[in-house]
Amino acid sequence: MKTVDFSEPGTFLLTAAFMFLGIFGRYVAIALLFSVLVQGVYKDKFSPRQVQKRPRRDRQTQVEIGWSFFTSILFALAGAAMVLVWQKGFTKVYLEVNEYPLWWLPVSLIIVLFLHETYYYWLHRWMHRPSIYKYVHKVHHDSITTSAWTSFSFHPLESILQAIFIPGLLFILPLHLYTIGLVLLIMTTTSVINHLNTELYPQDFHTHWFGHWWIGATHHSLHHSQFRTNFGLYFTFWDKWMKTESPQYARLFEEKTENSISSIEKIEMKIH
Incomplete structure (x- = not known):
C-alpha cells in the first residue's frame, strides 16, 4: 500500500481541511452543549448571579463565531504542519502505548498542562x-460579557501565538497521540466553561484542595471585567504566586453559588 505523503500540497490541504472540521466542529459542539445547559437548566433552576450586568447582543455572538472560524483555520494549519513533520520523523510523538512506561501517560499530561499554563x-x-494589547488581544476583550462562544474568539495574531505552543512541545517531549487528543479536549472544554459567565462548579468548590487551584467561570469573568487580574488558563497558581488574582474572587464565587443554592431550595419548597 502506498504511504500517504503529507508534503504533497493537495494532501496537506486536505489534512488541514479535515482538521479544521474537527477543531471548529469541536468548538461548536462543546459551546452549543454548554450554552443549552446554561440556558435550559442553570438559568431556570439556579439563576446564578452574573459578574457583568450588561446584556449580550446577538451581534456579539456572530462576531465571536466569525473570529473563532479564523482561529480554527490557523489551528488546523498548525496541526497539519505537525502531521507533516511527524511523518518526517522530527517529533517525539509516539503511537504505541508500550513504547514508554504506562505511568508516563498521566505524568506527561500533567507536564503539558503545567507548561501550557506557564x-x-x-x-x-x-x-x-498597552503597546501590544490593541494589536493582539483587544479582539478577545471586546467580549466584556462572555459566553461559551467567546472561547475561541481571538485576533489571528493571538491565535498564532496560542497555536505554536503545543506543536512546539512535540519536538522535545515524548507524547502519545491519546495524550495530545486529551490535552486538546481539555483546552477546548475548559475554555468554554471559563467563558460561560455562569458558575457551574458547586458551593465551596474554591476552597476544595483541587478547586483552590482550578479556574472556573467566576475566576475568568473577573479578568474580562477587570482586565488586570486573573490571567490563568487552567490553574490559579501563577495568579496566586504573582499576586495577580482578584481579591474579589472568593467573595463573588460565594455570592454566586450561594444564590444558586438558595434558588434550588426555593424550587424544592414549591415542589413540596
Missing part, C-alpha cells in the same frame, strides 16, 4: 501591555 500566563500578561 506559557499562557506570561503570554497573557504580555498581551495586556
Whole structure:
C-alpha cells in the first residue's frame, strides 16, 4: 500500500481541511452543549448571579463565531504542519502505548498542562501591555460579557501565538497521540466553561484542595471585567504566586453559588 505523503500540497490541504472540521466542529459542539445547559437548566433552576450586568447582543455572538472560524483555520494549519513533520520523523510523538512506561501517560499530561499554563500566563500578561494589547488581544476583550462562544474568539495574531505552543512541545517531549487528543479536549472544554459567565462548579468548590487551584467561570469573568487580574488558563497558581488574582474572587464565587443554592431550595419548597 502506498504511504500517504503529507508534503504533497493537495494532501496537506486536505489534512488541514479535515482538521479544521474537527477543531471548529469541536468548538461548536462543546459551546452549543454548554450554552443549552446554561440556558435550559442553570438559568431556570439556579439563576446564578452574573459578574457583568450588561446584556449580550446577538451581534456579539456572530462576531465571536466569525473570529473563532479564523482561529480554527490557523489551528488546523498548525496541526497539519505537525502531521507533516511527524511523518518526517522530527517529533517525539509516539503511537504505541508500550513504547514508554504506562505511568508516563498521566505524568506527561500533567507536564503539558503545567507548561501550557506557564506559557499562557506570561503570554497573557504580555498581551495586556498597552503597546501590544490593541494589536493582539483587544479582539478577545471586546467580549466584556462572555459566553461559551467567546472561547475561541481571538485576533489571528493571538491565535498564532496560542497555536505554536503545543506543536512546539512535540519536538522535545515524548507524547502519545491519546495524550495530545486529551490535552486538546481539555483546552477546548475548559475554555468554554471559563467563558460561560455562569458558575457551574458547586458551593465551596474554591476552597476544595483541587478547586483552590482550578479556574472556573467566576475566576475568568473577573479578568474580562477587570482586565488586570486573573490571567490563568487552567490553574490559579501563577495568579496566586504573582499576586495577580482578584481579591474579589472568593467573595463573588460565594455570592454566586450561594444564590444558586438558595434558588434550588426555593424550587424544592414549591415542589413540596
